[in-house]
Amino acid sequence: MSEILEFWGEWLPTLLDGLLVSLKVTAASLALGIPLGLVLALAVKAKSAPLRIAALIAVEIGRGTPALVLLQFTYFGLASTGLTLSSYAAAVAALAACTGAYTSEIIRAGLEAVPQGQSEAAIAIGFSRMDQLRYVVLPQGLRIAVPPLLGFSILIFQSTSLCYAIALPELMSQAYSVGSNTFRYMPILILAGLLFAAICIPATLLVSRLEHRLDRHTR
Amino acid sequence: MIQTPILKPGPRQDGPHPDHAAAGRPQPSAPVVRIENLVKRYGAYVALHEIGFELKSGEVVAIIGPSGSGKSTLLRCVNQLEQPDGGCITVAGQRFEGGKEHSRAALDTLRRTVGMVFQSFNLFPHMTILRNVSIAQERVAGRSRKDAEDRAMHLLARVGLADKAGQYPARCSGGQQQRIAIARALALDPQIMLFDEPTSALDPELGLEVLAVMRELAESGMTMIVVTHEMRFAENVSDRVVVMADGRVIEEGPSRELMRDPKTERTQRFLHAVRDR
Ligand SMILES: Nc1ncnc2c1ncn2[C@@H]1O[C@H](COP(=O)(O)OP(=O)(O)O)[C@@H](O)[C@H]1O
Ligand SMILES: [Mg+2]
Numbered sequence: 001m002s003e004i005l006e007f008w009g010e011w012l013p014t015l016l017d018g019l020l021v022s023l024k025v026t027a028a029s030l031a032l033g034i035p036l037g038l039v040l041a042l043a044v045k046a047k048s049a050p051l052r053i054a055a056l057i058a059v060e061i062g063r064g065t066p067a068l069v070l071l072q073f074t075y076f077g078l079a080s081t082g083l084t085l086s087s088y089a090a091a092v093a094a095l096a097a098c099t100g101a102y103t104s105e106i107i108r109a110g111l112e113a114v115p116q117g118q119s120e121a122a123i124a125i126g127f128s129r130m131d132q133l134r135y136v137v138l139p140q141g142l143r144i145a146v147p148p149l150l151g152f153s154i155l156i157f158q159s160t161s162l163c164y165a166i167a168l169p170e171l172m173s174q175a176y177s178v179g180s181n182t183f184r185y186m187p188i189l190i191l192a193g194l195l196f197a198a199i200c201i202p203a204t205l206l207v208s209r210l211e212h213r214l215d216r217h218t219r
Numbered sequence: 220m221i222q223t224p225i226l227k228p229g230p231r232q233d234g235p236h237p238d239h240a241a242a243g244r245p246q247p248s249a250p251v252v253r254i255e256n257l258v259k260r261y262g263a264y265v266a267l268h269e270i271g272f273e274l275k276s277g278e279v280v281a282i283i284g285p286s287g288s289g290k291s292t293l294l295r296c297v298n299q300l301e302q303p304d305g306g307c308i309t310v311a312g313q314r315f316e317g318g319k320e321h322s323r324a325a326l327d328t329l330r331r332t333v334g335m336v337f338q339s340f341n342l343f344p345h346m347t348i349l350r351n352v353s354i355a356q357e358r359v360a361g362r363s364r365k366d367a368e369d370r371a372m373h374l375l376a377r378v379g380l381a382d383k384a385g386q387y388p389a390r391c392s393g394g395q396q397q398r399i400a401i402a403r404a405l406a407l408d409p410q411i412m413l414f415d416e417p418t419s420a421l422d423p424e425l426g427l428e429v430l431a432v433m434r435e436l437a438e439s440g441m442t443m444i445v446v447t448h449e450m451r452f453a454e455n456v457s458d459r460v461v462v463m464a465d466g467r468v469i470e471e472g473p474s475r476e477l478m479r480d481p482k483t484e485r486t487q488r489f490l491h492a493v494r495d496r
Contacts, residue, residue, distance in 0.1 A: 115341075117337060117339055117341040118341060118343065120300055120337070120341065121335075121337065121341035121342075121343070121400075121403075122343075123300060123330070124298060124300065124330060124333075124334070124335040124337075124404070125330065125334075125355035125359065125403065125404070125406075125407065126327055126330035126331050126355060126359040126407060127355065127358060127359065128323075128358075131358050131359075135343075135354060135358070136343055139345050140344070140345055143345070
C-alpha cells in the first residue's frame with residue numbers, strides 16, 4: 001500500500017499538469033462554445049428561413065457527430081487541407097463545436113420555457129424585439145438553462161480525456177504515458193480516475209444545490 | 220361595496236405625455252378607437268366575425284360574454300398582439316388595416332398609446348417592482364433613469380404600493396401584482412387602457428382592491444376597454460357594455476340599461492348564468 005502511495009506521489013505532478021491542460025481546454029471550449037450555442041439557439045428561432053435551416057443543420061451535425069470524430073477532423077482532417085492546428089487548438093475547436101451544438105438545444109429549451117405572457121407583456125409596453133430578448137426573455141431563459149449548462153460542462157470536462165487521440169497532454173494522455181513508461185497501468189489509471197472524480201463529484205453536488213436555489217427563487 | 224379609494228380622485232394627474240400632443244389627442248366626442256368589420260381567423264376557425272364598435276375619449280366599455288366568445292382576441296387585436304385578417308382598427312387617428320403589415324413606427328406609437336393589463340399579470344419576475352414600472356420608460360420613451368424611477372414611484376404610490384418598490388413580484392399577493400401591472404401599463408401615459416379579465420385569477424377580496432384602482436382610473440377620465448366577468452363593475456363603472464358570443468357582438472348599449480333590461484334572449488341567458496354563480 002505504501003508502495004502505491006509512493007508511486008502516486010512520484011507521478012502526481014505529471015498528472016496534475018495533465019489535469020491543468022484538461023481544465024484549460026474545458027474552460028476555453030465552454031467560453032467559445034456556450035456563446036456559439038446561444039447564437040445557434042437564436043438562429044434556430046430566427047424569422048429568416050435560410051438562417052434557420054443553416055443553424056438547424058449545424059446543430060444536427062454537431063450533435064450527430066461523435067466528439068472523437070470531431071477531434072480527429074479538426075486535428076488530422078483539417079491538416080490534410082493545409083490548415084494545421086496545434087493539438088490544443090484542435091481540441092478547443094472540436095469541443096467548442098460540440099458544446100455549441102448541444103448547448104444550443106439547452107438554451108433553446110430555456111428560452112422556450114419562458115412563459116408566452118412575458119413576451120406579450122414586453123410587446124404591449126412597446127419593447128423592440130431586441131429589448132424583449134435582452135431584458136425579458138434571455139435573463140429568464142438563461143437562468144432556467146444554468147443547471148443543465150453546468151451539467152453539460154462537467155461532461156465536456158470528462159470528454160477532454162478523448163483528446164489523448166490527438167496527442168494533447170491532458171490528464172488521460174499523461175496517465176497513459178506514465179503507464180507505458182512504468183508498465184503500471186492500473187495504479188496510474190486509478191489515480192487519474194480519482195482526479196477526475198475530485199473535480200466532477202463536487203461540481204455535480206454544487207450544480208444540484210444551485211438547481212434547488214434557483215427553483216426556490218422563482219415563483 | 221368597492222371601498223378604499225386608492226387613487227386620488229379629481230383631475231387626472233398623468234395627462235398625456237407631451238410627445239402625444241403631436242399625434243393629436245382627439246376631440247372629446249370623436250371616437251378614439253374605431254373598430255370596423257374586424258375579422259380574425261385561426262386557420263379555418265373564425266374567432267371574430269366582422270366586429271364593429273366605437274369608443275369615445277374618456278369612455279369606459281365593458282365587454283362581457285361567455286368564455287371562448289372572442290373577447291380576449293378582440294382586445295389583443297386592438298394593440299396588434301394579434302394581427303387581424305380583415306377590417307380596420309383606428310386608434311387615436313391611426314388606421315391599422317387587417318391583413319397588412321404595419322411599420323415599426325406605427326406599432327411603436329400604438330403601443331405607447333394603448334396600455335394593457337393581463338389576466339395573469341405577467342410582471343417580469345426577475346426585476347424589482349420599481350424596475351417593472353420604470354424600464355419601458357427608459358427603453359421605449361427614452362426617459363432618464365431618474366425621471367423613469369420618479370414617475371414609477373409616483374405611479375406605485377397611486378396604486379398604494381410605494382413601499383414595495385424594492386421587492387420582487389413573487390413576494391406580492393395577486394392583487395398587489397395586478398396593481399403593479401396597472402402601474403406598469405400606465406407608465407408610458409397611454410390614452411387607452413385594455414384590461415383582459417384583470418380579476419379572474421384573483422380571490423374575490425383581492426379582486427376588490429384591483430377593481431378599486433380601475434374605478435378610480437375610470438373616474439380620472441381614462442379611456443378603458445375592460446373584458447370582465449364582474450357584472451357589478453360592468454353595470455356601475457362602465458358607460459357602455461358590449462356583449463359578445465361566438466365571435467360576434469350580439470348586443471351593446473348603455474351599461475345600466477343593458478344590464479337591467481337586456482334585449483336579446485342570448486344576453487338574458489348569459490346574465491342569468493353568471494349572476495347565479
Ligand atoms: N392562438 C389561438 N389559436 C387558435 N385558436 C385560438 C387562439 N386564440 C384563441 N383561439 C380561439 O378563439 C376563440 C376565442 O378565444 P378568446 O378570444 O380567448 O375567447 P374569450 O376571451 O372570450 O374567452 C376560442 O374558441 C379560442 O379557442
Ligand atoms: Mg379571454
